[in-house]
Structure formats: C-alpha cells, structure tokens
C-alpha cells in the first residue's frame with residue numbers, strides 16, 4: 001500500500017488530502033501538524049475550516065484510509081510520498097521583509113524529514129514557494145541524506161477557498177514539476193498515478209521544477225491583476241456614469257478575455273494574492289528586473305487604493321464624518337462560503353472607519369467573534385444582520401454572501417437612522433429597489449446616486 005503523509009493540516013493540506021483519500025481507497029493518507037488544536041478539530045465533528053462539501057468527504061474516509069495526527073515524525077518516516085503544505089507567509093523581519101516569502105516552516109519541515117527518514121522519499125512542494133525553492137530543499141535533504149534518495153517535486157495547488165472540494169474533484173489542471181533525470185521522471189510518474197485515479201490524463205501537466213514553481217506565482221498574479229484591472233475601471237465608471245457590470249459583461253464576451261473573475265469589488269483579499277505577488281516582486285528585484293517588479297507591484301497598489309477609496313466614499317457621503325455614528329458591516333470573510341479572514345478587505349475598511357471614530361457593528365455568518373477580536377482588537381460582533389443594522393446610520397456590504405441578497409431591507413430601513421445609507425462593496429443588492437425603499441445607495445463602479453454626485457471627489 002502506498003503511504004502518503006502531508007505536513008500541514010491547513011486550508012490546503014486538509015481538503016487536498018481528504019480528496020486524495022476519498023478518490024484512492026488503496027492509498028493510506030495521514031495529515032500531520034504541530035498544532036494539536038487543529039488536529040483535534042480535524043478528528044472531531046467540527047472541522048477547523050468551513051468549506052462546502054468538506055464534511056462529507058472527510059466523514060467518508062476518516063479512520064479508514066485518512067488519518068489526522070500530531071505524531072509528525074512517525075508518519076513522515078513511514079511515508080513513500082510526503083507533501084509539504086505548511087504556511088509560507090511574507091517575511092516580516094530581516095532581508096526581504098515585507099516582500100520575500102518566509103520559508104522558516106518549510107525549512108524546518110525539510111530538516112525534520114532528513115532527520116527521521118530511513119527509506120527513499122518523494123518530497124512534494126504543495127505550499128506556494130519562490131521559484132528555485134526546490135533547489136534549496138534538495139540541498140538540505142541531500143546534505144543530511146545518510147544514503148537515502150530524495151526526489152523533490154513541485155505540485156502547486158490551485159484550489160480557491162469556498163469551492164475547494166469542487167476544485168479538487170474537477171481541477172482545470174494538475175501541475176507536476178520534477179527533475180529531468182530518470183529518477184526525477186519516475187517520481188513524477190508516481191505522483192501522476194495518484195492523481196490519475198480521478199483526473200483525466202490530458203489535464204495532468206508535467207514540466208521542469210522551475211516552470212511549476214513559477215506557474216503558481218504567475219497564475220495568482222494574473223488572477224489578481226484581473227481584479228485590479230476591473231477595480232481600476234470601477235473608479236472610472238463612477239466618474240463617467242458607465243456601469244462596471246455592463247463593462248465587464250461586454251469585455252468578457254470577447255473569448256480572448258473570457259467572462260470569469262471580472263467582478264468589481266471593495267478589493268481582493270485572502271491569504272495568497274498579496275503574499276504571492278509581493279514574493280514575485282521580490283524575485284524580480286533579486287533578478288535585476290525592477291521594471292517587471294514595478295509592473296506587478298501596481299496590482300497591489302490599485303487594491304490598496306480601492307479599499308481606501310471605499311472608506312473615503314463612506315465618510316464623504318455621510319457629511320465628511322462618521323464620528324460617533326453606527327456603521328453596520330455585513331460580511332467580514334474575504335469572500336463568501338468561507339470563514340477565512342486572512343487579508344480580508346473588511347479589516348482595512350473597518351480600521352479606516354474606526355480611525356474616523358465610527359461605531360462599527362459586524363455580522364458575518366461564518367466568522368467567529370474571537371477571530372474579529374484578533375483581527376481588529378474589538379469585540380462588537382452581532383449574530384444577526386438585523387441586530388447589526390439596528391439604529392445604524394449606514395450599512396457596508398463587504399462580502400458577497402448569498403443571504404445578503406435576501407434580507408428584508410424594508411425592515412432594516414425602518415430600524416435605521418435617516419438618511420439611511422447602503423455602501424455595497426460587492427454589488428449584491430438591487431440598488432434601484434433599495435432606492436425605492438428610501439435608502440441612499442452606493443454600488444461599486446455603478447452610476448452614482450444623485451446624493452453622492454454632489455459629494456467631494458474621492459481620492
């Protein structure tokens with residue numbers, strides 16, 4: 001029986017391994033982590049992450065061929081294939097601080113693999129890492145090898161949160177990079193055989209190591225760039241009377257552009273887009289390519305601009321001050337169908353409003369009060385959208401949860417201060433209908449309400 005061990009039971013390690021286990025009953029999969037609470041949660045009825053469809057997949061194979069454990073060394077020693085799916089955040093100190101990827105967790109995992117291994121291993125980079133990381137890992141492993149043969153593969157993950165299970169069941173592609181040697185090709189083939197249990201062969205792409213590593217950073221950079229492009233257009237739409245949804249639809253009909261990922265928003269969030277672009281920028285700078293670095297840096301600058309533009313719009317619309325006013329925040333997660341708040345635009349928007357002395361009241365269906373406390377050092381959190389909006393001067397919609405489309409806005413209006421404002425940072429509500437109720441509505445990238453037109457320009 002092939003044995004797989006995955007180091008890191010997070011948003012990637014957990015769902016990815018659960019899907020491998022469910023699709024490959026003859027493979028034993030153990031997910032290990034140094035965090036005991038996380039492993040305990042994976043072994044409980046309340047999984048540590050919210051992801052539609054995940055519970056069913058885990059329940060189908062946990063205890064059969066899928067296991068979660070803190071006994072990292074034992075399972076690493078026993079495995080044939082080791083996935084490393086640890087976090088790779090942006091460095092906060094030292095060389096490359098604020099840009100470069102922090103590979104501390106990765107390096108310690110690699111050293112541990114070298115320490116405990118007694119048989120040949122295939123080590124798979126699942127985490128998103130800077131291009132050329134495999135070379136460093138290879139050095140750590142081979143310099144400590146005790147005669148053991150290691151093959152390093154790059155197998156970046158492209159799942160998006162909220163649709164992880166769907167994405168893993170039907171990936172657009174699986175990418176495997178390896179050394180172009182007979183041993184390297186054999187290792188690539190071994191991993192290919194795992195995915196071939198459910199992914200059509202033509203969707204499994206094999207490349208050299210560096211192409212695979214760089215493709216992951218490139219994919220996230222291209223995706224984020226699309227959002228910054230449409231968000232940049234949204235500002236121009238507001239200034240000219242064009243409607244960003246109409247513009248997106250019209251350009252998306254061009255098959256070369258395509259219709260997906262063109263929704264204007266209050267800004268992109270999530271643990272990866274910003275981190276991976278910063279990492280790309282750093283790599284470009286290190287390779288003497290400042291023009292390329294600046295090009296990608298602009299994607300992040302526009303994202304920051306979009307978030308502050310939103311805050312400025314709220315404040316300027318409400319007579320240039322939100323001091324002492326209750327502002328209800330609907331949605332705190334970085335996108336719908338997840339409880340994840342890493343780099344959520346809601347953090348920046350709330351901090352902006354709090355900085356202007358607003359009283360902020362937050363509701364999100366999946367984010368816990370504890371999490372908000374950690375993100376904002378405040379504990380005003382409501383368990384219900386109607387409570388959050390009661391007595392408020394304004395409502396800001398910051399996550400596109402489906403339920404926000406179906407709220408009783410008449411009831412919300414009746415319980416708010418007047419004039420009652422709605423700032424829709426995700427274009428989820430029917431602005432005309434809400435105007436009919438009496439709200440002053442701002443929808444990102446849409447023709448402005450008469451009220452807002454007379455307000456000072458936004459920067």
Ligand SMILES: NC(=O)C1=CN([C@@H]2O[C@H](COP(=O)(O)OP(=O)(O)OC[C@H]3O[C@@H](n4cnc5c(N)ncnc54)[C@H](O)[C@@H]3O)[C@@H](O)[C@H]2O)C=CC1
Pocket residue numbers: 007008009010011012013032033034035038072085086087088105106108109126127128129157158159160161271272
């Ligand atoms: N979150 C996402 O949607 C995606 C993330 N990625 C990449 O995957 C990687 C992991 O991301 P997430 O799963 O979101 O991170 P995460 O923070 O949710 O999970 C990482 C886990 O690794 C554990 N860990 C760290 N060092 C360890 C060690 N030495 N031994 C055992 N466990 C250790 C941590 O305790 C944590 O539970 C990152 O490189 C990220 O860029 C890639 C695609 C999608």
Ligand SMILES: O=C(O)[C@H]1O[C@H](OP(=O)(O)OP(=O)(O)OC[C@H]2O[C@@H](n3ccc(=O)[nH]c3=O)[C@H](O)[C@@H]2O)[C@H](O)[C@@H](O)[C@@H]1O
Pocket residue numbers: 128157158159160161162220223227260261262263264265266267268269270271272273334335336
């Ligand atoms: O490397 C990663 O971590 C992952 O990053 C993203 O996935 P994720 O961040 O989970 O979610 P996305 O659906 O990409 O959304 C990211 C952000 O962009 C925003 N967004 C997305 C699409 C859009 O049209 N407009 C828009 O503002 C979302 O609301 C969210 O804040 C990529 O889509 C995945 O392919 C990748 O594997």
